Amino acid sequence: MTRKTETILASLVGKLHPGFALGKRGGVLDTILKSFASALARFELDAAAMMDEFDPRTSRELLTDFERVLGPDFCGRDLDNPTLATRQKLTHQRWTAMGGQSIPYLLSIASQLGYEIEIEEFWPSKTGRLRTGQRLIPDGEQFVWRVKLALNGFENFKTGASQAGDPLGQFILSGIECELRRIAHAHTVPVFSYTLEEAA
Template sequence: MTALADQLRLLLPPVSYDGTAPLLSAAIEAEANALTQSDVQAEAVYSAIFADSGMGLADWERVLALPDPCLFGVAQSVRQRVQAVVSKLQARGGQSKSFFIALAKSLGYDITITTFRPARAGIARAGDAIYGGDWNYAWRVNAPAVTVSYAVAGMSAAGDPLAAWGNKSLECRLSQMKPAESILLFGYGDN
């Protein structure tokens, strides 16, 4: 007997039905099992609604066309895959520094951005870079020399590495999202 079956028995009118009768008891147990099973399935569906739960990850990746084409062949942990899904869902588009910093943060990277301006009379000083021509359209993402993504309990699967190094997913996603006319540079370490 289950607790749910006992609760269902309490719902029976006490004078009309005997909750311990064999046929009625079997029917109540079957109903309790069906309700328990539907509750478990509803919980799984509810969890899959939220991409950051990691449930239904394969479906999220299929819908969002992940992994990105520039990441084919690159092994990713479950956590990195979930971060890619969340990043793609949150990225509505933008061209500001804060947008790209937040996009990188959603992928697990802490970055800063440097923009370049051509030298102007009255502003530039002796020894400053001139930055003419295409430098008007260039910007550099500054990231740590080594970015390590560690395995997290509940967000890792069997076979995932305990730690992963690399900036391929950062470069891939920011290159996809950058304005078309801009020139994106990446700088790692002290810049």
């Protein structure tokens, strides 16, 4: 909470001992105290503004310090001149990441980065549990999990812009792939399945 210069000045004057030596209000002593009061008011404004700097989501002045402490992003998302809002979101996600091994944790990471995904796990088929028409799933598939997400787009070969050797077309992959591969458990294999419509 910040105070106006006049409020601080009244507080300083109220702390003085009464007496003849202080003179009249609005005199030399009040002018000297007003200079201290204005400095204190500026300090309180700066301190109030600093409260926004402690959280990467609202930080502007200290955002580069957060980024410096965190180091370069493992997925290179900080290299293509991101907007301030993107930098704040990414820095907050990296600064507050606690780690986790559950599907809800992975879904929350995707949500924080602005992606809507579904995760599907596989379990090996067991005799006595299979029904007619079910797929056979071999051993080892319990370490694979599929991430379903919407396709970002498709990039076509363009005459005049593309070069010989470029593919005739390629899917634009989602930025969440690198992050999920990075935080996936060492014994698991994430597989990404893109859909043309939004992931439900």
